[in-house]
Amino acid sequence: MTGPYNAIRLINAFNGIRRIVPISNTVSGNKPDRKPTHFVPYATAQLSVKMRPKLMWLALACVLAVKYVDAAGCQKQSNKDIHGGQAIRDVSGRRESDCCQLCRETSGCKAYAWNSYQGGTCWLKSASGPIVDAAGTSIGILDGSGGNPGGSGVGQLGICYSPFHHPNYGSAATIRSVLTEDIKKIKSLGFNSIRTYYAEYFGQSIADILNEQGGVTAALGIYMYPDHADWIDAQINTAAAAAKRYPGLIKAIYVGNENIPPVGGFSVDSLIGYINKMKQKLSQQGVSVPVGTVQRYTEWVSGREDVKRLVNACDVIGANLYPFFNAGTNPADPVPVFDSQLQSVKNKFPGKRIEITETGWPSGGSTCNGSSQPRSVDQIRSYFQKMRDWSRSHSEKVYYFQDFNKVTNPGNDCENYFGIMDAYGNKKFDI
CATH class of the missing domain: 3.50.4.10 (Hepatocyte Growth Factor)
Structure with missing residues (x-):
């Protein structure tokens, strides 16, 4: 029952008339298809001129006292x-x-x-x-003060986002509508934080879309283009401008993703240079956002001297942890391997802020970089739920990989099946 409804009812009660007459919602004689929301207090006009102001103030007080x-x-x-x-x-x-x-x-x-x-x-x-x-x-x-029973939803999980799945991705003309549609879909599942791999797509800042939609923060990625330093600089400029324009929206900026040797083509010293450039741009904008990089668990725990220098250059490090690719993982209980991987990174760099920037499990695909772990919808559901529950009881931020299957025709490559939705946005299981 709304506040205005109660106020009008009070006025009518003082005048001795207990009924409220709704404005008709009928069309061509049909019954109203929803509860009327506007009411005509016929009796109000019968109040004396002397009493009407007092009663109106009393009615207003009732409106303001309502708990909406x-x-x-x-x-x-x-x-x-x-x-x-x-x-x-x-x-x-x-x-x-x-x-x-x-x-x-x-x-x-x-x-x-x-x-x-x-x-x-x-x-x-x-x-x-x-x-x-x-x-x-x-x-x-x-409502009911019952809190969350802890058995559904997304918990504190963020989600890794990329628009490349979308059939309409591929041009500046369509990118705004693609990003908007995707963010709305992600929000509808209950996610309130995302991790991106780019700060902009075809010149469109993802932060602009997030600000327009509201309710979703971001860890922005700076994609490292081989042989295109100008493109990397454009990403850095976009990220710095977004942090300035939308205070509180950008929670971290990650320069690079799994891109140092042996799997990537950027030297550690080159990556450190771009991390420092990102920090400098933020400083010039007068804003402070943690800056770091994302690498595999394997590189973080390698003990390499260049990796230690990389960590020292970072405010935060992102670790991609995948029990799926560990031969010793029990698929029915993968969390111990996840915990062990995270603890190994923490032991290497005590006191450093660490976020889990990728973890996930595929629902299909026969080619999986040597992994023999089972792949099914039941398995991805189970792993997602375990990570959701883990996120509720730990302080480290987790970004689940990922939102959508990578492509509309995933083929045999299991890398294309990590999405909790297919490429068209259909859920693989109830969230």
């Missing part, structure tokens, strides 16, 4: 805060409209508070009271 329930299912109140329970986590760079969904996806969360700190911060709470006055702060309480 938003689309995500939270009762919202303005200029209030919650001084009870424990602070489960805080997520900065968010709009208030993001907070309810974050709470719903977080185990134990019953309510949130939001204020403008650090570009907008959702403070997730384990209790829904007591509620106190607090100017500039808004709260939301999960």
